[in-house]
Structures are given as structure tokens and as C-alpha cells.
Amino acid sequence: MHVTVEVVGEETHDVSVDDDGTYADLVRAVDLSPHEVSVLVDGSPVPEDQPVEVDRVKVLRLIKGGAP
Amino acid sequence: MECDKCGRDAVMHAGYSGAHLCESHFCASVEKRVRGRIRKDSLVPRDATPEDPEHWVIGLSGGKDSVVLTHILDETFGEDPRIEMMALTIHEGIEGYRDESVDACVELAGDLQMRHELVTYEEEFGIRMDDVAREDPENMAPCAYCGVFRRDLLEQYAEEFGADKLLTGHNLDDEAETALMNVLEGNVKQMAKHFDASLGPFDERHPTDDFVPRAKPLRDIPEKEVALYAHLKDLPAHITECPHASEAFRGEIQELMLDLEDRHPGTRHSIMSGYEEIAEMAADRYRSDDGDVDLNECERCGSKTMRDLCRKCGLLESLRAV
Numbered sequence: 001m002h003v004t005v006e007v008v009g010e011e012t013h014d015v016s017v018d019d020d021g022t023y024a025d026l027v028r029a030v031d032l033s034p035h036e037v038s039v040l041v042d043g044s045p046v047p048e049d050q051p052v053e054v055d056r057v058k059v060l061r062l063i064k065g066g067a068p
Numbered sequence: 069m070e071c072d073k074c075g076r077d078a079v080m081h082a083g084y085s086g087a088h089l090c091e092s093h094f095c096a097s098v099e100k101r102v103r104g105r106i107r108k109d110s111l112v113p114r115d116a117t118p119e120d121p122e123h124w125v126i127g128l129s130g131g132k133d134s135v136v137l138t139h140i141l142d143e144t145f146g147e148d149p150r151i152e153m154m155a156l157t158i159h160e161g162i163e164g165y166r167d168e169s170v171d172a173c174v175e176l177a178g179d180l181q182m183r184h185e186l187v188t189y190e191e192e193f194g195i196r197m198d199d200v201a202r203e204d205p206e207n208m209a210p211c212a213y214c215g216v217f218r219r220d221l222l223e224q225y226a227e228e229f230g231a232d233k234l235l236t237g238h239n240l241d242d243e244a245e246t247a248l249m250n251v252l253e254g255n256v257k258q259m260a261k262h263f264d265a266s267l268g269p270f271d272e273r274h275p276t277d278d279f280v281p282r283a284k285p286l287r288d289i290p291e292k293e294v295a296l297y298a299h300l301k302d303l304p305a306h307i308t309e310c311p312h313a314s315e316a317f318r319g320e321i322q323e324l325m326l327d328l329e330d331r332h333p334g335t336r337h338s339i340m341s342g343y344e345e346i347a348e349m350a351a352d353r354y355r356s357d358d359g360d361v362d363l364n365e366c367e368r369c370g371s372k373t374m375r376d377l378c379r380k381c382g383l384l385e386s387l388r389a390v
Contacts, residue, residue: 024330033326035241035292038299045296047081047088050069062295063132063307 004056005030017052024048027059036062080296083333091300098297101288102140110270111233111283118149125231125280127222128155128177128184130169132298132305133237135176137286139303141235142180154183154229158221160214161189161196162310169306176304185229187221193384201312205386210312213383220371220380226280236266238284241291243267244336245321247343252321260354263347272348274355279372290336 001019005026006012015029023046024034034048040058069078071090078088089097106112116122126141128134138155145151157173159166170186177184189195195217201210226234250258264273266282273281286294298305328335365371366378373379 028330033323033330035290035326035329038292038296044077045079045299047069047078049081049083060295060299062291063309 001052002055003052005059006057007032007059007061009061021052022049023052023057026052026057030059032059032061038062079300080293082290082293083329084290084337094293095297095300098136098289098293099140099143102137102285103144105285105288106144106283108269109283109285111285112150113232113270116150121150121152123230123232124151124153125222125226125229125234126153126155127234127236128157128173129237130157130172130176130306131237132295132303132307133239133242133286133291135172135237135303135305136294136298136301137235137237138176138180138182139301141285142182146180154185156222156225156229157184157186158218159186159188159190160218161198162312163198165308165310168308172304172306179304185225187225189217189221192221193217193380195384195387197312200387203387203390205390206383209314209316211315214312216379216383220378223280224371231280234280234282236282236284237286237294238266239286239289239291239294240336240340241322241325243284243287244325244339244343245318247339247347248321248325249317251343256350257354259343259347260350263344263351267344267347268351274351287340288337 001021002014002016003026004012005015007030013030015026017025017029023039027034027037027039027048038045038060039048040046040060041054043058069081069088070076071078071093072088073093074090076090076092079091080094081088087097113122124141126134126138128138141153145153155173155177157170159170173184173186189197197210197214200213204210206213222234222236246262247259250256250262265279266284270281270283289297325336325339363372363374364376366373366381367376368381369378371378371380377385
């Protein structure tokens with residue numbers, strides 16, 4: 001299936017994943033680690049191990065705090 | 069996917085524990101782990117009383133980590149008369165970036181009615197990081213200068229404000245990266261220092277009188293969860309990357325670590341549990357080897373150092389020579 005992945009503040013990608021692909025697979029497909037992003041569906045965070053059920057997600061990158 | 073604890077929609081999955089949690093159970097879980105760490109590290113001394121309270125200075129940068137730390141500490145101890153807290157923000161002189169995050173700090177401290185102090189590199193040292201990054205007389209990453217100056221000011225002002233402890237927002241990823249860096253650099257002495265400076269529980273550390281002891285109550289929480297907590301609680305965290313950020317080695321380590329975590333969930337936690345044990349042994353070993361290290365006073369600023377001139381004054385000298 002085809003999913004539009006918008007990396008907030010950066011590029012938007014068209015990604016294809018297997019029918020049983022997960023949100024984590026989408027993140028890996030745009031060269032990010034599931035541990036450095038949150039995936040938002042309709043504005044709400046979703047568990048990344050779940051199968052993709054929508055055709056559009058937003059990916060919010062973590063910002064390194066630099067100096068606490 | 070439902071929350072493991074109730075029927076609501078899960079907002080996260082923790083690969084290392086297998087948990088799926090909804091917004092409220094996730095936030096409760098973060099708070100519980102932070103409070104557990106505070107207990108485990110014995111942050112609140114038994115002899116703290118309302119008449120003679122314990123003073124904590126919180127390093128508040130305005131980024132998600134320190135904002136979450138300040139929020140949870142206020143929720144936990146805001147009404148506790150045995151603890152007095154204040155926030156300290158350092159302005160490094162980074163145009164735009166730090167101005168916005170200072171606004172986030174002012175907003176949060178105002179919301180919590182917490183005392184808040186701001187000190188700047190410009191007033192303290194007569195420098196701005198934007199200039200330092202451009203001039204770079206020592207041919208180093210900007211973070212290398214900035215870290216020295218920031219630690220100096222945090223330390224100096226924590227002491228000036230009478231802090232018993234200095235609390236910072238380092239998360240699990242930060243600490244596991246530091247641990248891996250020390251291992252890969254073969255720096256056992258640095259592990260020993262890490263244990264006594266900030267890692268060990270207060271009743272097992274051998275702190276020196278020379279420095280305000282530090283604590284990192286978020287160090288069990290993965291960075292991603294800190295960010296998610298800030299997002300869900302709608303905290304006023306500032307979310308832009310520092311324009312000078314360039315710690316190349318740390319970046320490589322982070323990539324390696326997250327890749328391992330992805331394939332072997334729980335890697336960060338196990339790095340830290342093993343590292344803490346090793347760091348404690350290293351601390352024991354180095355303490356018995358040379359006892360307490362005698363520190364000199366820096367001939368320029370008087371702060372404690374092993375050399376004649378402290379690192380900060382050395383860097384300031386080369387900046388002035390530009």
C-alpha cells in the first residue's frame with residue numbers, strides 16, 4: 001500500500017509498505033529510527049508496532065535538547 | 069490497539085517492556101519512573117525539614133528534557149516544605165535559538181510560580197556562542213566550548229544560590245550515549261568521575277566538597293518518551309535544534325545505539341545497568357589509588373582545577389587572542 005509520510009518541517013515522502021507493514025516500517029523507509037520520532041495519525045500519537053491503517057501520517061522528529 | 073491497563077487507545081509502544089499505554093497511563097508511568105529514580109538515588113535527605121529545607125537548583129534550558137523535569141519536580145515536590153526549588157537558565161548568545169527557549173523557560177517558571185534566574189555568557193565572559201562558533205581558535209566543535217562554559221556557570225551559580233544539588237534533564241539516551249563514548253574511548257577514569265559526579269545514589273557516592281553534587285532524575289526515561297510526555301502535556305518546550313549543534317562522535321554513537329535498540333529492544337537499559345556497576349568499581353578503584361585528588365584554584369577565576377589555569381579560562385584566553 002502507498003502512504004504519504006510528512007516529516008514535519010522537512011520533506012514529504014511517498015512510501016510503499018507491505019499490507020502488514022507497521023508505522024515503524026514507514027519511519028525506517030524514510031531513513032529515520034522509530035526511537036527518534038513520534039508518528040501522528042490525525043494529530044494523535046500511535047504505537048509504532050501497529051499495522052498501518054491510514055494513507056497519510058505525520059512524523060515528528062525529536063529535537064536534541066543540546067544542553068540541559 | 070488498546071492500552072494494557074484500560075480500554076482506551078494506546079498512544080505508544082515500549083519495545084523494551086512490550087507495554088502499550090494510553091495517554092494517561094503513559095504519563096503516569098513516566099512520573100512513576102522519575103519518582104522511583106529520585107527515591108533510589110536518595111535525592112531527598114532524611115534530615116531535610118521545613119525549618120531546614122533541601123535546596124535544589126534545576127538547570128532549565130527550555131528544551132523538552134529540562135521542561136519535563138521541572139514540571140514533574142514541581143508536581144511532586146511543589147507543595148513539599150522540605151524542598152525548595154528554583155530554575156537556572158544559561159543564555160549562550162545564540163541568536164534566535166536561545167531567545168525563544170528563554171521565553172519557554174520564563175513561561176514555565178511563571179506558570180509554576182518558581183523562582184527563575186537567567187545568566188548569560190555575554191555578561192559573565194564577554195562572549196557569544198555565535199562569535200565563538202565563527203572564530204573557533206582551538207579548532208573544536210562549538211559544543212566543546214559551550215559545554216565548558218555552561219558547566220562552569222551552572223556550577224558557579226548553583227553554589228551561589230546555595231544549592232545542595234544541581235538537577236539536570238539528561239534522559240536515558242543521553243546517559244547511554246555518554247556511557248558508550250567512555251567505553252569506546254577506553255576512558256575508565258572518566259567513568260569513575262561520572263559515578264561520583266552524577267550517577268551513583270547519594271548514599272554511595274563520595275562527593276568532594278569542591279563541587280555541587282548533580283542528579284539526573286530523567287535518566288531512566290528514553291528520549292522519545294520525554295518528548296511524547298511534553299507533547300501530550302502540552303508543555304511550553306522549545307523545539308528547534310541548536311544551529312551550532314555538531315558533536316560528531318556523539319552523533320555516530322547515537323546512530324549506532326538506536327540501530328541496536330531497534331533490533332534488540334532494551335539495549336539502552338542494559339548498557340546503563342552494566343555501566344553503572346563498572347563505573348562504581350572504577351570509582352572505588354580510583355579513590356583507593358590516589359585518595360582525594362588535590363585541586364588547585366585557577367589563578368585567574370579561583371575555580372577548582374588540576375591545572376594552574378582552568379579549562380574555561382584557557383578557552384577564554386584563546387578567544388581573546390583572536
